[in-house]
Amino acid sequence: MTDADDGALEELAEYLRLNPEATTPEVLGATDTDPAVWGDAVDDALASDDPHLALETPDTGAPEGDSRDANPTLEADKPASTTSETPDTDGSALVDALEWFHQQLDRDLPDECDHDTPRDYYRDGRGWDADTIDEKLLGFAPANYKDDLIAHLFGRGHDRDAIRATGLFTEDLRPLWRGRYVLPYFDADGRAVYAIARETAPKHPEDFLAGKYGKLAHTKDYVTSEEPIYGLDTVEPGDPVLITEGIADAITAHEAGYPCISPVTKQFKQKHHDVLLEALDERDVDRVYLIQDAERPTSNVDDRDRLTLQQFGEGVKGAVKTAAYLDEHGLEARVAELPRPGLEKVDLDDYLQGWSDDLTPLLAGAKPVDQHPAYDADTAKDVALEG
Secondary structure, rough: OOOHHHHHHHHHHHHHOOOOOOHHHHHHHHHHHHHHHHHHHHHHHHHHHOOOOOOOOOOOOOOOOOOOOOOOOOOOOOOOOOOOOOOOOOHHHHHHHHHHHHHHOOOOOOOOOOOOOOHHHHHHHOOHHHHHHHHHOOOEEEEOOHHHHHHHHHHOOOHHHHHOOOEEEEEOOOOOOEEEEEEEOOOOOOOEEEEEEOOOOOOOOOOOOOOOOOEEOOOOOOOOOOOOOHHHHOOOOOOEEEOOOHHHHHHHHHHOOOOOEEEEOOOOOOOHHHHHHHHHHHHHOOOOEEEEEEOOOOOEEEEOOOEEEEOOOOHHHHHHHHHHHHHHHHEEEEEOOOOOOOOOOOHHHHHHHHOOOOOHHHHHHOEEEEHOOOOOOOHHHHHHOOO
């Protein structure tokens, strides 16, 4: 820590000693603390064993030695809807963080990346217009942003527990995403409640995560965010709905004017089936169209040199399985297949961006799932077992 950081910490500790009930905005204004070092100053104050630097812990009335609040915080810093038992239940800290990521779109990317800025990636690389970029709150997590983001969140009135509960950080407040594009999810009311982060191409040198997409740490017990179904906010009462394979496919479909939801992977997880059915039922949706990636079928040779050719790609097989489940539960589910003229793969994003933004011919040719050649007795049996 620099001398300037030490000074900020000492000034912060002295102010809090004299004003233990002060709110975070009051502290920032009164101490003239540089926001760039505010996050480290607060972290050090929270972790310090020095009684002159430790933040005051409000009297909770608990017996001496009770450790229910292991991380002392300013009670006034907590939003009205937040408690230590269920921090950030309404997602407010996550919303503020995602808005901050959205404000980073004009940062420079490393020279080796395919695009100069994250905004260039969304606009030129993905083909999305300015309205879509803003409405979807698309953003970017820089390589080194911990201090800036934590300062922003503290300044917005969120305490340490609420910040950890976003799932954007490890338990000791180290950021999970570094040098990644950020794509928020919205609930049915249009509120940002989740996000995933996509790696740049080529991968950012500071990005330590494996895989193209990184999720929030929603499996940790201190995180309140849960992975939802992407695109539920676009579903309109009584209108048919598209189901497609990836978040980019869904965003492009939204921009073209189609209600569309996505499991982000090949098919919906088992735990999302009931949620999906309930969401569609609540909106009186009685027809869905599944449009998954058109991929070249795979083949393999076993240890006896016997060749096995798959008739359908994994995307089509996943679409048929999901469609069969929906059909079994009373929805009219049709499977539409994208053309793949000699190509390895075509997805819905490719079709809408490069072929046509009118899906009428494609949907007109969609087959009821029980008439699709990939539907068989085994599929029906799997659906019956899941139901």
